[in-house]
Amino acid sequence: MRIDASPKDVQELIGLDTNVSFTIPKYQRHYIWEPKRWKRLFNDIKSNPSHFLGTILCINRGTDSHWPVLEVIDGQQRLTTISLMLAATYATYQERECEIPLSSDLDRDNYRTDRTNLGRRIVKGQPRLRLSFIEDNHKDYEAILKELRLIPGPALRYDYGNSNLHNAYDYFLSKLRAHNLDELKDFLSNLNSATLVKIEVDSAASAYNLFENLNDTGAPLTAIDLVKNLFFQTLELSQNVELDDEEALGYWNDIFASLPHLSVQ
Numbered sequence: 001m002r003i004d005a006s007p008k009d010v011q012e013l014i015g016l017d018t019n020v021s022f023t024i025p026k027y028q029r030h031y032i033w034e035p036k037r038w039k040r041l042f043n044d045i046k047s048n049p050s051h052f053l054g055t056i057l058c059i060n061r062g063t064d065s066h067w068p069v070l071e072v073i074d075g076q077q078r079l080t081t082i083s084l085m086l087a088a089t090y091a092t093y094q095e096r097e098c099e100i101p102l103s104s105d106l107d108r109d110n111y112r113t114d115r116t117n118l119g120r121r122i123v124k125g126q127p128r129l130r131l132s133f134i135e136d137n138h139k140d141y142e143a144i145l146k147e148l149r150l151i152p153g154p155a156l157r158y159d160y161g162n163s164n165l166h167n168a169y170d171y172f173l174s175k176l177r178a179h180n181l182d183e184l185k186d187f188l189s190n191l192n193s194a195t196l197v198k199i200e201v202d203s204a205a206s207a208y209n210l211f212e213n214l215n216d217t218g219a220p221l222t223a224i225d226l227v228k229n230l231f232f233q234t235l236e237l238s239q240n241v242e243l244d245d246e247e248a249l250g251y252w253n254d255i256f257a258s259l260p261h262l263s264v265q
Helices: 035-047 076-099 105-122 134-147 164-177 181-193 204-211 223-237 245-257
Strands: 003-009 021-023 052-060 069-074 195-201
Touching: 035 076, 035 164, 035 181, 052 076, 069 076, 076 105, 076 134, 076 164, 076 181, 134 164
Parallel strands: 021 069, 052 195
Antiparallel strands: 003 195, 052 069
């Protein structure tokens, strides 16, 4: 089992010069973090320029060594939240440009460069983060990026404003709008320097062996979460079963439908 573990700050993990994308598997649970977690993380980052975010566990699924695609097995909640913070910071940068004095051409140019670079960190040809299809999280996230004009197309999700993911984005946006320009730059600096440990493994078997021991700082796993992950691990390791993600997810939903007394995760 090959394990590559390395500390990364957010600017290095999702950097202007970093060619890497993260994808959340379709079978992972939807975005479930609640306001108390948003508030705690926001305050931790605001007050600490070297806040430790925890770990993310990934499998390298890419065939292009110049642009690897990392499948996130653990840590998707915090990675999604970081991405929402970056998006909210970008939105606030857009809104605050008018506050720069017209006589300050150099400051305005530097500000626009910072804003553009931040946008390219969120979307570099394609979104750096592709979310799970569960609860339409991927559509909600893409709607935010369309709203910011980072990807083409209108944000047409009719229930977009009612999603937990959008509520998190709105929370960070409201907090950042209360900051002046200097405070906004300080927050982005602290977010960029926040650190985590990226653990990259070479197979699903290796990933799931580590998975159950890496969730202490995230949302607690239920028994159904563990069964679901074992189910998909078994499918992937089987030599006699060939299913794509949609088919596997359909089988899981059929199994879960027979357990009506349990809440879906």
